[in-house]
Amino acid sequence: xxxxxxxxxxxxxxxxxxxxxxxxxxxxxxxxxxxxxxxxxxxxxxxxxxxxxxxxxxxxxxxxxxxxxxxxxxxxxxxxxxxxxxxxxxxxxxxxxxxxxxxxxxxxxxxxxxxx
Amino acid sequence: xxxxxxxxxxxxxxxxxxxxxxxxxxxxxxxxxxxxxxxxxxxxxxxxxxxxxxxxxxxxxxxxxxxxxxxxxxxxxxxxxxxxxxxxxxxxxxxxxxxxxxxxxxxxxxxx
Numbered sequence: 001x002x003x004x005x006x007x008x009x010x011x012x013x014x015x016x017x018x019x020x021x022x023x024x025x026x027x028x029x030x031x032x033x034x035x036x037x038x039x040x041x042x043x044x045x046x047x048x049x050x051x052x053x054x055x056x057x058x059x060x061x062x063x064x065x066x067x068x069x070x071x072x073x074x075x076x077x078x079x080x081x082x083x084x085x086x087x088x089x090x091x092x093x094x095x096x097x098x099x100x101x102x103x104x105x106x107x108x109x110x111x112x113x114x115x116x
Numbered sequence: 117x118x119x120x121x122x123x124x125x126x127x128x129x130x131x132x133x134x135x136x137x138x139x140x141x142x143x144x145x146x147x148x149x150x151x152x153x154x155x156x157x158x159x160x161x162x163x164x165x166x167x168x169x170x171x172x173x174x175x176x177x178x179x180x181x182x183x184x185x186x187x188x189x190x191x192x193x194x195x196x197x198x199x200x201x202x203x204x205x206x207x208x209x210x211x212x213x214x215x216x217x218x219x220x221x222x223x224x225x226x227x228x
Binding site: 002004031033035042043044045048050055056058090092094101102103104105106107108109110 | 146147148154158159160161162165203207208214215216217218219220
């Protein structure tokens, strides 16, 4: 158990809909990362938040957005869903996320999204 | 980010050592070498990391070539639970911004 929790575990929805994925980082971790894992693209970094502020963006679509709240939990919002958005979405957390190259990230169990 | 190259798959027998190679010929002097693994139906988990010297922890050992252009993750006695996808990742303080850049990894199969 990494200490990172994600809800829900599974989500089935239809094209055009909007969903929210939630992540609670490990106690004390200030940084949250979101990753998407699909069969064709592998594991890809989407976005990073540090202590409530956006720190880095990766391959995140404009239809997707995220935020980190004062209690440090984070939500990833996916809207106007398409079939190709079906994937595993992982959240990870780290202590500081100050891009220190030795820092370890701790991953949650993921949310499996299926868009029909 | 500098690129890594790993074999697509490897096989091992239980209780035998496993050597998982990673080539990173364009590694820079400030790149750390990290290994993560992803067990079936789970999120990735950290295994080990190093810069220049060989490293050991309770999970594995990391052997880094003298020129740093390659490294090897060593599992001393593979168990069935070690069956996973192993990712070799380079992390640089300037360009990584904390993100992990995953490649395709090596699928390790462990036979009883």
